Amino acid sequence: MQTFFLCFNAMFIFANMSWFAFSLTAIVSIILLLKAPLSKKSGLRKSFILLAFLIKFIAGSALTLVYTYYYSERGAADIYKFFDDAQVIATALPEKPGHYFRLISGWDDENPELLPYRKAMRNWEPQSSEWLEFTQTQSYNFFTSNRIITRINAILLPLSGGNIFTHVLVFSLLITLASLSFLNTFRFEGKFNPYLTASIILFWPSVLMWCGAPLKDALTLAAIFFSWSAFYKILQNPAKYQSWLQLVFWLSILLFTKYYVLPALLAGGFLCFVYKFSSPAFRVRNTLFTIIVGLIAIFIFEAAFPEKNLSVLLNNKREEALKAAIFGEARQMAFVGTVDGSFWGMLEESPKAIFRAVFLPLYPSDNSPIIMFPAIAENILLLAIVLFTLLRLLKSKRLPATFFPFLIFVLVLAWIIGYTTPVVGGIVRYKTAFLPILLMLCIHIVDINSVHHRQTRINKTKG
Numbered sequence: 001m002q003t004f005f006l007c008f009n010a011m012f013i014f015a016n017m018s019w020f021a022f023s024l025t026a027i028v029s030i031i032l033l034l035k036a037p038l039s040k041k042s043g044l045r046k047s048f049i050l051l052a053f054l055i056k057f058i059a060g061s062a063l064t065l066v067y068t069y070y071y072s073e074r075g076a077a078d079i080y081k082f083f084d085d086a087q088v089i090a091t092a093l094p095e096k097p098g099h100y101f102r103l104i105s106g107w108d109d110e111n112p113e114l115l116p117y118r119k120a121m122r123n124w125e126p127q128s129s130e131w132l133e134f135t136q137t138q139s140y141n142f143f144t145s146n147r148i149i150t151r152i153n154a155i156l157l158p159l160s161g162g163n164i165f166t167h168v169l170v171f172s173l174l175i176t177l178a179s180l181s182f183l184n185t186f187r188f189e190g191k192f193n194p195y196l197t198a199s200i201i202l203f204w205p206s207v208l209m210w211c212g213a214p215l216k217d218a219l220t221l222a223a224i225f226f227s228w229s230a231f232y233k234i235l236q237n238p239a240k241y242q243s244w245l246q247l248v249f250w251l252s253i254l255l256f257t258k259y260y261v262l263p264a265l266l267a268g269g270f271l272c273f274v275y276k277f278s279s280p281a282f283r284v285r286n287t288l289f290t291i292i293v294g295l296i297a298i299f300i301f302e303a304a305f306p307e308k309n310l311s312v313l314l315n316n317k318r319e320e321a322l323k324a325a326i327f328g329e330a331r332q333m334a335f336v337g338t339v340d341g342s343f344w345g346m347l348e349e350s351p352k353a354i355f356r357a358v359f360l361p362l363y364p365s366d367n368s369p370i371i372m373f374p375a376i377a378e379n380i381l382l383l384a385i386v387l388f389t390l391l392r393l394l395k396s397k398r399l400p401a402t403f404f405p406f407l408i409f410v411l412v413l414a415w416i417i418g419y420t421t422p423v424v425g426g427i428v429r430y431k432t433a434f435l436p437i438l439l440m441l442c443i444h445i446v447d448i449n450s451v452h453h454r455q456t457r458i459n460k461t462k463g
Contacts, residue, residue, distance in 0.1 A: 022163050182225035227254070260314075318420045353419040362383070
């Protein structure tokens with residue numbers, strides 16, 4: 001009986017310590033948000049920033065609770081896949097810290113001494129041997145993207161005491177700071193409303209749901225926001241090495257989370273440089289010329305290297321995803337079957353792919369789960385916003401060259417996601433990487449054209 005009470009007291013103290021760590025992390029996060037230069041430059045009230053952080057945390061916690069109680073199989077729940085594997089790594093820290101730091105850093109992590117940890121983790125390897133055999137993708141599984149979230153969780157575990165909500169708090173802080181960085185980077189033509197833009201970036205439902213929890217989606221969107229910020233800092237001061245280091249760091253994060261985001265981001269980033277170093281009268285022309293030259297260069301590269309090019313990589317990813325969907329018995333498919341995998345075939349498929357990535361799901365099917373209905377409602381609203389934006393754009397025909405980098409980023413990433421993701425549920429998550437930027441573009445295109453239209457009417461009245 002005495003042993004029982006000692007164990008109970010130990011568990012009680014440990015639990016209290018984990019919540020103490022949570023409280024301490026919350027206090028530090030609030031101080032960082034209030035004192036960070038990003039917050040001061042944003043033009044937002046401190047109360048709004050703290051409210052945004054709180055809502056992010058609540059959304060991330062709600063998703064964690066869904067994975068805890070609704071999808072109760074921990075081995076299949078995305079959040080717990082990474083968290084439980086991280087706990088295996090953390091067990092090495094007290095007695096064998098060398099093993100812990102090897103697994104965290106990736107240095108010599110294939111050493112036989114670490115085999116017991118690798119065997120105990122369910123998602124450390126790229127995929128199971130059965131899965132790789134079924135999909136026949138052993139030869140082109142390049143990146144072990146699961147490991148980066150597992151490693152982040154393993155770094156946080158000694159500080160959090162195993163309280164997963166402390167991890168949610170850290171990821172919520174990261175995405176809030178990244179959103180502020182992205183907001184501070186750009187000042188568009190026309191009336192700039194920081195609250196409207198910040199609300200779209202922070203509170204769009206699917207972004208709020210998937211990008212506040214310890215998942216790759218949150219880390220990916222944060223890396224995208226910080227990368228755009230670094231691009232523009234470099235344009236303002238190319239000699240500032242800190243900006244280059246920031247860019248390299250966040251691009252490296254993307255390489256090991258969702259590497260297919262890189263082509264879209266680099267294409268948009270390159271157009272930023274074209275815009276910066278073009279005279280105002282030729283910015284639109286030079287931007288369009290660069291896009292055409294880029295397409296021609298890709299076509300030449302495809303012809304020169306038929307076995308190692310973009311088409312091969314994307315078609316391999318498409319085939320892998322299709323087989324994985326079949327292996328996992330996915331219920332809602334965005335597409336099935338094969339397409340012409342040549343460069344021209346991929347371009348021909350691009351309108352369908354972009355539409356799938358941006359607007360699916362648009363209506364319920366016979367086997368739509370309840371959790372899919374909010375996504376359908378969101379996409380109907382998104383379709384209405386995009387159509388309204390296009391109508392305003394066609395009416396005034398005013399699209400500044402400053403928008404081309406972001407537009408190209410959205411279109412390229414939407415094309416890649418729509419081309420390679422056969423499962424509707426996957427599309428709902430993956431498109432959070434470009435949705436805030438697409439919505440931001442829509443709002444400011446409408447705002448700019450509204451200002452231009454009002455100014456035209458005023459000039460006519462004066463005349």
